[in-house]
Amino acid sequence: MRTSLNVPEEMIAEFDQTWQAEGLDSRSRALREAIQEYVESHHRLEQAHGTVAATIVFDYVHDEIINALHEIQHEYQEIIDTTCHVHHGQWCLESVFCHGDAETVRSLVYQLKDFDAVGRVSVTLLRADADHADERRHSAHNTHK
DSSP states (O other): OOOOOOOOHHHHHHHHHHHHHTTOSOHHHHHHHHHHHHHHHHHHHHHOOSEEEEEEEEEEEHHHHHHHHHHHHHHTTTTEEEEEEEEETTEEEEEEEEEEEHHHHHHHHHHHHTOTTEEEEEEEEEEOOHHHHHHHHHHHHHHTO
16 A cells, blocks of 8 residues: 655654664665554553553653643543653653553553654553463463473
């Protein structure tokens, strides 16, 4: 399938340098891999259930979003353990450490991604609910027998 995209020139130049440095055959191949990584990341977040611990790291333009961001952080205060915030001129980098219901964490992530002033949102699920931890321990125990 052919498609067209509007991508800033600086971003496409950096993308081209990256896939060429990795030795990929073409921009199309690199885009397919990038799309696959995006889809897999989405699926990991969607498949999480129960109680999770997670980090959410994102960058944003301070003046365009700070008031809305404070409102969101108050709305999700039951799952936000702590935040780390760094200013870099007009943009900021924020790390949010969460612990709580996976559905609520997903909701927070999707709200952050919905802002035009937010550049990127990266999520790392550190721990799934206790059932999965028990399954991993049981599996590891049986492997060592």
